[in-house]
Amino acid sequence: MLPSPVLDCPHCGSPGQTGLFCSACDIYMPDPTGTVKKVTYNRRFWGSYLLEGVLYLVTLIIGWYIWLAFTAKDAQTPAKKLVDVYVLDIETGQPVSAGRIWQREVLVKQLLSGVVSAAIGVAWLIDYLWVLFDRNCQALHDKVSRTVVVYAPQGLPSSLRRPDEVLTGGARALPGRGVKSVAEELRELARLRDEGIITDEEYERKRQELVDRL
Template sequence: MENQEYAGFWIRFGAVLIDLVVMAIVFWVPLTLIYGEEYWVGDQFYHGFWDLMFSYILPFVVTIWFWLRFFGTPGKMALRLKIVDANTGSQLSLGQAIGRYFAYIVAAIPLLLGYIWVGIDKRKQGLHDKLAGTVVIRQLGKEPVKFDQNA
């Protein structure tokens, strides 16, 4: 594919940082407003319905929706990255997206080595990518400059 390359560790890490800012605004601010400071400093693991919704269900649904609709989360979109099927380069299936989401947990277990592997692998696949059959590609093509001829 012309004007594309596999997305490496640092650009993907940057996308994660952008996503964390978005998540803080969309999910963590409401949790703080609902449960107060106790949500963050207390010993309680589960705080109720809204905790379940904003901490687990909505992030799952929204992430899968972004992957299927836009080929990536807001952070990946901002950095011109796309998550695609590793064999065809086409859109993920619903099964791949769900598998990739839960494979993040598996990739984190061995001291985050499943993520660090992105920096070593020739196709820049983390363990979660390998398990789901996905790759993350980077769009290199720049948009040409266009001027209004009528001005």
């Protein structure tokens, strides 16, 4: 379960790290590649919150929802897609599913900015300002959704992707390759288990699914 106990940062060596991000270099601690970082407040507020609102209006609302249908599978909203920001599950460290994105963006955020704000007036402002004081840069809707937002300009590394996303990612998982044979998928599955990316239970379940296809 994340966050981990007290650790030294594997990237800059700073000791005594207890959060999801290194307090010295802002690198996302569970990422072995060192390419995923804590999103800055400016990127999150100006590049995500405000840009999201602009896109919402420019696309006449319905266009934003159609766009979200394409970006949600990558754990992103339309604005997050444009600024290289991703939404991860705070427990597993992996990208949330498309369903979780819809739940987070439509139900949780709109509930906070709509119904709750109607009751106390400033819920949306508290939600946005919370990021300034949270060590993991979470807003209130992140707390409710059990998510954390990260900045990954090079995209998320395979070590942080969901097992099903890695296995079914096609060209994104193995560039230049077509549809993999069952034998290749079984070898890839074994590699993911050996590297600790998936659990033994997930390995057995996926392996059985592949065997059933034979």
